[in-house]
Amino acid sequence: MSAKHRRRARRGARPVKAVLLTGFGSPDVLRAGELPTPEPGPEEVRVRVRAVAVARTKDVATRAGRPPFGPLIRRFPHVLGTEHAGVVDAAGPGVSPALVGRRVGVSAILPCRECRACRRGREEACPSLGLIGVHRPGSYAEYCVAPATGVHVLPDDVSDPEAASLAANGPVARAQLDAGDVREGSTVLVVGASGSLGSTVAALAAYRGATVIGVGRASRRPDGLTGLPIAAALDATADLADHIREATDGEGVDCVIDNLGVPALWKAYRPALATMGRIVVSGAIEHDPVPLQLLPFYLRSQSLIGVRTGNRRQIAALWQDVRTGFRPPPSHLHQLPWTDAPLAHRQIEDGTAHGQTILEIP
Incomplete structure (x- = not known):
């Protein structure tokens, strides 16, 4: 020393x-x-x-x-x-x-x-x-x-506020997208995209080349999805699945990233998950159980995955993304x-x- x-x-x-x-x-x-x-x-x-x-x-x-x-x-x-x-x-x-x-x-x-x-x-x-x-x-x-x-x-061109946000949300966002197998050409629905983690997930998915659909709770903040790199901004309504199918030419989404865990939202988007689709969850703000039916999961080869946070490999990979240009x-x-x-x-x-x-x- x-x-x-x-x-x-x-x-x-x-x-x-x-x-x-x-x-x-x-x-x-x-x-x-x-x-x-x-x-x-x-x-x-x-x-x-x-x-x-x-x-x-x-x-x-x-x-x-x-x-x-x-x-x-x-x-x-x-x-x-x-x-x-x-x-x-x-x-x-x-x-x-x-x-x-x-x-x-x-x-x-x-x-x-x-x-x-x-x-x-x-x-x-x-x-x-x-x-x-x-x-x-x-x-x-x-x-x-x-x-x-x-x-x-x-990197010199990353501001302190950007760095704090990236440290907070980037690793778990990367872990979620990895778990959801989100890559170039994927379609991903981000539930709660107006939030701190959701907005980072949406931006990182778009950075990977995925098509991103954002869902916000319109009653909370109508302009919450403005400024995000998303292909469609949808409201959390009962006919959400219909709007998702319309935005994906009837295919549904390959992955759902759900950071809210709201039962009503689960019921609304669940029918629009594509065959072989994955739902990745990292939140349950209401702590209420969601209605889980196992039949569609095995008949359509779907998956439900929980992600707690990022590990050291994902943290390191996130900062590599930052070095190559990713920003919140x-x-x-x-x-x-x-x-x-x-x-x-x-x-x-x-x-x-x-x-x-x-x-x-x-």
Whole structure:
């Protein structure tokens, strides 16, 4: 470790600013405060945070104390904030000092690296999978510590808000499209395409050369699909399957990416899945069971696949996509000052936000 690096690593005394979760409740429980500067441990880096992605489940639901992550928070104040972007400020033992000063996008997943799933490169299935911002202090702060394996150096032409959005949504979007076998020439229906993950899925599918049909909930935000690279924008109506068939010349779609899991929507689009089609799910915002009939699945060689998040292979592949030109849709990036974290949570909660909300730390 160089002398310059050692000096950087000893900056732990001064307090740093953070947005603190002071208890479960409304967005008003998010309050400005200070914490000691975190120090990177072995195989870790400290990142000077510039942009943080705000997530519905990992941030908003957790702040309210709701499952799956709310019950895991047992000490307050706590710092929320999962995927983020910034500049490496210090490197712990075992990490190359060459990373210091580099702009990076940061993954929030914390696999155990020892279980059967991790040994097979399937970290998304790790039974002990943790998250920055849930199982340890997060990135609603000036500084955040993360495993060095979870940071990826950014191309110069990728902005900090873009990088935070890509880190948050890109790996799972890639995992979903891989699971759905979406490639050039495929037709894919993205349910909830106006959301942070859905808009990234739609953009990445189009980047692969697929024909994308987006479905939004018109009652929530009529203009939510504007600006996405989609061939057709449909409303979540009872005759949705008819409109899907019309948009696909009667063939139906090869793949459905469903990040909502709303029973009424499932019933509406399910008849329009093509033979050999795949439904990929990564969300269930209402937690209600969907009506599942097995007969069509085996008679038409269809599949239902659950995707939790991206693994290290998909994370690396996502950043390779970024290096070759993939970017999140600009119209679906919405920046707020990090002091407006309560407002960001409120907008996501009441349905007035669409796309990815980013908190910027100057």
